[in-house]
């Protein structure tokens with residue numbers, strides 16, 4: 653495929669034929685239709701976009717792909733990477749003041765290029781291109797996986813806090829009668845049936861790859877960023893080849909990307925990138941251990957058990 657602005661060449665009939673045969677759930681959380689492709693669950697639109705992305709995307713040497721399952725700190729990571737790559741700018745030039753981090757770092761399977769109404773053109777984005785995906789490692793295009801120069805930064809989070817964040821996010825601005833129950837969200841999460849699920853397989857694939865190729869994949873945890881943000885931001889900057897000369901520059905990035913600041917920026921208080929999600933929905937509490945305020949001891953036990961089982965022998969703790 654050429655690097656010019658043009659539609660990806662894909663065989664739509666072939667895609668439709670594959671989709672017809674995919675496992676499907678009509679009433680996920682009682683409302684949403686999910687399809688399972690290559691072992692992961694998502695909406696039909698996302699699955700189609702992922703198929704086109706996998707079949708057609710050509711990476712460039714200095715591309716940076718941010719990756720995450722849902723509600724694990726993607727917005728924060730996007731903001732940090734935008735700030736690091738933009739360098740120190742005055743308030744009026746700061747990209748984060750102009751638009752939500754999800755605008756500056758588009759999520760590939762939600763991009764116009766792979767959907768009917770794109771907002772960005774991936775092929776005219778200036779290099780180094782910074783973009784994001786929620787897709788699991790296994791369906792990434794070969795040109796990303798096989799390129800030594802295209803880097804990936806993955807962020808994950810404690811599964812119980814991820815679930816609580818997910819539950820709040822999907823209930824945001826819903827009428828009382830439409831709210832999803834936490835019991836239902838936990839139940840489906842444990843079965844691996846949720847957007848971009850199963851969660852543990854998603855995390856473990858990136859984890860294993862990051863161990864094999866630490867120069868290519870940086871693996872981060874939301875909790876580490878909360879505990880020692882300077883250390884983690886320095887690590888990200890170094891990985892991106894933009895290491896900071898002094899602590900003050902690190903602090904500037906952290907302050908620019910703090911939850912309080914981003915939440916209170918006009919663009920995040922009033923705007924909306926996707927018609928169905930208000931920008932404010934991306935910024936909630938950002939508290940480690942918030943699950944304690946919502947989960948029953950039974951839910952805690954169920955999730956601790958599955959986490960232990962899934963992560964056993966991996967060397968990863970969440």
Ligand code: A3P
Pocket residue numbers: 720721722723724725726727728731813816817818820909910911912914934935936937938939942
């Ligand atoms: P909570 O719902 O626990 O508050 P994602 O960006 O992947 O959708 O993840 C959303 C979670 O990250 C939310 O967690 C949100 O509040 C938190 N978050 C968003 N921006 C943040 C920031 N700048 N600093 C810390 N946490 C942030």
